[in-house]
Amino acid sequence: MSIPADTEALIFDCDGTLVDTLPLYLRAWQAALREVGGIEVDAAWFRERGGYAEQMLLADVEKSFGITLNRPAIIAATRRRVRETIEGVRCNVPVITVVREWAGRVPLAVASSGSREVVEASLAAIGLLDVFSVIVTIEDVEHPKPAPDIYLLAARKLGVDPAHCVVFEDSHEGLKAARAAGMTAEDVRPCSEFRVAS
Incomplete structure (x- = not known):
């Protein structure tokens, strides 16, 4: 997973990207x-x-x-x-490594097609709920992925130009949404390594 030098924010899908729900x-x-x-x-x-x-x-x-x-x-x-x-949800080790490496260096967000209650429960289960300054879920937008709405909203809440955001995704719909938002999209499927969070 390569992150461009001009990156100002990282945005992560949740289900299938951060956690194996x-x-x-x-x-x-x-x-x-x-x-x-x-x-x-x-x-x-x-x-x-x-x-x-x-x-x-x-x-x-x-x-x-x-x-x-x-x-x-x-x-x-x-x-x-x-x-x-x-409670026993597994996390995607390579993606979680990116989260921990970049936390505090650039703002981090989650943009998920899941519900807020499940997304927040998932992040809490792996000890990362407080790492993300913005969490956007399906309740926050009218049009779900593959529309770009959820990623554009996350960038707006972060105060970062979409062109300087990198998105981590595991689905065709999500990757299409990120690219339609004008963001760099990283497909995490080739590097999925799910393990139970410790």
Whole structure:
């Protein structure tokens, strides 16, 4: 992961980039859809949609299965289940190393398609909640990734020109959003090394 010399801020996606919450979300979504929606969705279907915001994912479920869901109830149940299992979440060691190396040198932000409650719980679980001066989540923007809104908002809150921000991402939607915001985008997938946070 190379960081340009003119970098003034680093912005990190959360799920799949800083922490490995994707297995937790998979189990939580499956349980919520089974218990609230009355349908079974297999793991492969979810994995193909990694990086989707909640409403995008549920819209795709409705389209794929030809049903209408109680979205608020399913989202609430999913978030609750993720929070209940977040304590042992694994962190992405190479990305966390970057966070620790740059903390205090430039401002750091998180820009996530996840909910604030889960993002903050994830960061607290790995001991990094206080490291980020800005946390922007899906509740803060009208248009989720791949729209650039969430990254532009993070840069605005940091007070940094988007052109001088470097984004760390693990999804096609997130990388597209960062580039559309005029930022340098680092794909962390080739260097993912998840371990339980200590």
